[in-house]
Amino acid sequence: MKILLVDDIQIERMQLAIRLKQQGHIVEMAESGIKALSVYPEFEPDLVLLDISMPEMDGFQVACKIRELYPEWIPIIFLSSHDAPEIIANAIESGGDDYLIKPVDKLVLRAKLTAMQRIAFMRKQLNNKTAALARANRELEKLASEDGLTKVRNxxxxxxxxxxxxxxxxxxxxxxxxxxxxxxxxxxxxxxxxxxxxxxxxxxxxxxxxxxxxxxxxxxxxxxxxxxxxxxxxxxxxxxxxxxxxxxxxxxxxxxxxxxxxxxxxxxxxxxxxxxxxxxxxxxxxxxxxxxxxxxxxxxxxxxxxxxxxxxxxxxxx
Structure with a gap:
């Protein structure tokens, strides 16, 4: 998968990026929410790993902005050292799909990514089918309005x-x-x-x-x-x-x-x-x-x- 990793702490960001790359993923790193929003449209991630506690924009604000700017659904997993229920609930309400406690356990991370990879695969299949259906509908509209022999309007x-x-x-x-x-x-x-x-x-x-x-x-x-x-x-x-x-x-x-x-x-x-x-x-x-x-x-x-x-x-x- 193409994973956008957003964390303001460099050492944690680098360590997690190494793990993700070892598992075969393509990783784009961002040290802030503002940076993440700037690279998002060009990188087109399949998954966002998003730290909650960051200066300028916290993870909740970044997730809300992603959902506002990019209607096509991409899974967002929050990263935090806090496990209070209200924080987890806030993460989901702001647009997140899952929550991982830092430091992230290797087995848990692998399992979460495997699940998200399945979702990413299904999403791509759905997008391909949707695009194919749109093409078929356009062709049907054309056939319905076109003279079969001369190809001008009927x-x-x-x-x-x-x-x-x-x-x-x-x-x-x-x-x-x-x-x-x-x-x-x-x-x-x-x-x-x-x-x-x-x-x-x-x-x-x-x-x-x-x-x-x-x-x-x-x-x-x-x-x-x-x-x-x-x-x-x-x-x-x-x-x-x-x-x-x-x-x-x-x-x-x-x-x-x-x-x-x-x-x-x-x-x-x-x-x-x-x-x-x-x-x-x-x-x-x-x-x-x-x-x-x-x-x-x-x-x-x-x-x-x-x-x-x-x-x-x-x-x-x-």
């Missing part, structure tokens, strides 16, 4: 994020943008290049969008099938159009061959763009509806373009 997670953004932007009277984009003639792509290649195409587009929108307040998700959605916080109509153009250019630069498309030799996307300053009471479905109407117009106008939503679109036949 529809459920995007819906949740959009609802949060509507609330926040409505409260602060800020504009937000939703872009719904659809891969042009994707059925023809799948039919002629195969579904495996189709999956690769979607993965490549998703990765490109993720790189394009990676800042705080920017969200990329898979809406379903060959459709993706981009959420952009603090984005007005002017910025929304710039983002639409960025997407168009970025997808074109991927140069994914699509000889069966009637608008380009490479894969392209159509985009429905809606930018509003919400009041906070809108639903995600309402914003998706507006983006979908604009997307329909983009396809109707020839694809490979973005169209910004206009309320007049509601009167047009689908």
């Amino acid at each position: 529809r459920r997670d995007v819906d949740k994020k959009l609802k949060e953004m509507i609330s926040v932007h409505g409260r602060h009277s800020m504009a937000l943008t939703v872009i719904l984009l659809d891969v042009d003639f994707f059925k023809l792509y799948n039919d002629n290049y195969g579904h495996i290649q189709g999956d690769k195409c979607l993965v490549e587009i998703a990765g490109s969008l993720n790189e394009l929108f990676s800042r705080n307040g920017e969200v990329v998700g898979r809406y379903g099938g060959e459709e993706f959605v981009v959420l952009l916080g603090h984005s007005d109509v002017y910025q929304a159009e710039l983002h639409g153009e960025r997407i168009k250019t970025n997808i074109a630069n991927l140069m994914i061959a699509h000889e069966y498309s009637t608008v380009s030799d490479c894969v392209t996307v159509s985009q429905g763009v809606v930018s509003i300053k919400p009041n906070g009471r809108e639903t995600a479905e309402q914003l998706y509806h507006m983006a979908d109407r604009a997307l329909y117009q983009a396809k109707r106008q020839g694809r490979n373009r973005y169209v910004v939503y206009d309320p007049m679109m509601e009167s047009e036949e689908l």
Whole structure:
């Protein structure tokens, strides 16, 4: 074990340190409570052997400070030449776990250290299991919010994020943008290049969008099938159009061959763009509806373009 030995009497400190090292332990010595507190975080002991009677800070004060500063439990054994019941009780109340009478008997010391070593081993096992559980939980959270194929956010997670953004932007009277984009003639792509290649195409587009929108307040998700959605916080109509153009250019630069498309030799996307300053009471479905109407117009106008939503679109036949 790594043992922090705190005792203001040098000869007693040295003698006990020698015994501990002979038993195979790593020992860090401190001649005062203040020194002990300064070396504690870097040394990270498995056990503290703490003298009670010391100048400046006694052992009770040091133990209380350790428990206050370092919530992770480490056993503390007090050392004292006093065996009065009230002193022992005070030692336990101040954060100690055991009590040894000076001069410390060799057999008793070995037995106490053996017991504490078992505890230290169990504590490390528990910490390892806790860390592994935390990693597993993080992975589960990621899987629950991630689209299995493209690794961008899934529809459920995007819906949740959009609802949060509507609330926040409505409260602060800020504009937000939703872009719904659809891969042009994707059925023809799948039919002629195969579904495996189709999956690769979607993965490549998703990765490109993720790189394009990676800042705080920017969200990329898979809406379903060959459709993706981009959420952009603090984005007005002017910025929304710039983002639409960025997407168009970025997808074109991927140069994914699509000889069966009637608008380009490479894969392209159509985009429905809606930018509003919400009041906070809108639903995600309402914003998706507006983006979908604009997307329909983009396809109707020839694809490979973005169209910004206009309320007049509601009167047009689908």
